[in-house]
Amino acid sequence: MNEFTSRIPDATVRRLSLYLRFLEDFERLGVTSVASVALAERGGTTAAQVRKDLSHLGSYGKRGLGYSVAELTGVLRGVLGLDCVWRVALLGAGRIGTALFEYEPFRRRGFHITTVIDNDPCKVGTGLGSIRIRGQHELEDALCEDRIDLVIVAVPAPVAQGLVDRVVAAGVKAVLNYAPVQLRLPADVALRNVSMLVELESLSYALARHRT
Amino acid sequence: MNEFTSRIPDATVRRLSLYLRFLEDFERLGVTSVASVALAERGGTTAAQVRKDLSHLGSYGKRGLGYSVAELTGVLRGVLGLDCVWRVALLGAGRIGTALFEYEPFRRRGFHITTVIDNDPCKVGTGLGSIRIRGQHELEDALCEDRIDLVIVAVPAPVAQGLVDRVVAAGVKAVLNYAPVQLRLPADVALRNVSMLVELESLSYALARHRT
DNA sequence: TTCGGCTTGTGAATTCGTTCACAAGCTGAA
């Protein structure tokens, strides 16, 4: 089992992301070695699950001892593609867009927002941090000039699909969508949807059941 | 199969949430009847999946015709617990908290943020919209006075667990967590985690693979 | 060196979710 021959199931990738966070915490605390059961406790899962997940990357554990925190941290960063800088464009400088822009952990993880697009004439030309907000007509130029790898969509639902079509045409292969629409795009472009409402509504379902 | 005897799998509940959004779009367009295949197209899934999902609620479709948009909308609202107002407290009035507070769709769906807590002395006492921000020491009082059903956590990771313990002790049964920690809480409290980093990192994994 | 205590890595079993395939049933036309 290694990272070149097999592709890792999505559910596992998401957990790897969590494990990496825990490992960094352990590293900060000076812990050098960690067992699957410790990661499991932290992550609200089981030791078997952790070992199965990590087995997708190869054999980095030592029987009787656990995993080297430093080594595993490095492996995870590599597998998740966090050992380089990704250039990110933000579409939409409204409430959500601004909050995302100012979210520190993105930058720490190597996601650099180098481009911000908005179609509000009042905003275009003004700055968000040190970045100048550019208008929608500049989209293709900006994606190309800034060599954007990944786009975050934080515009109102009705305009999202149109913009994303242009983004895909410009060759971008990854989209993180905060707009409350189901975007349609080619199979070779990776898409993740984040819906605040879906999460809240599934809680609402749980609450409603609880009452009965 | 009906909503009282069986509990609906989580993956299905999340899709129901999407279907509801599509149905409301259809309603706005004046469409009165919709087939599973139309919902599937919209949602990027299959007709069989849609029918299986909806079959968890009972038999609301008409063979040869499809589903009545108005009827199904009502049923979904009922099942998801969106036919009433949920009283929500927001912990943390920072960037993310503020963006969530001002996110219109929450209120439209019956999630009313009636309480905002923050421990920054500069913020306490000032208003967020028409709500007065209250300090952390008022947490229990506020939850009780405002009869809070659900709590949104948008505070820094290190203080999240401590606050949530107090929230749980106060009897709240649903938590939506935006803090980048894995919260530990009793099994009878519903928890959803929203992690901006996990989503981005799974895209990063996809990009890294793409390059190889 | 040998032994006891731990912990990994992984086939096998199980559980959970999705897709298939088709009988049952509705509508409108003739």
Next chain:
DNA sequence: TTCAGCTTGTGAACGAATTCACAAGCCGAA
């Protein structure tokens, strides 16, 4: 009424993800 054309609801088949269970291997003590 009968028929043709659709579409639902659902058992059965399939596939994916999780959990189980244990052999293999490492470490430190004696």
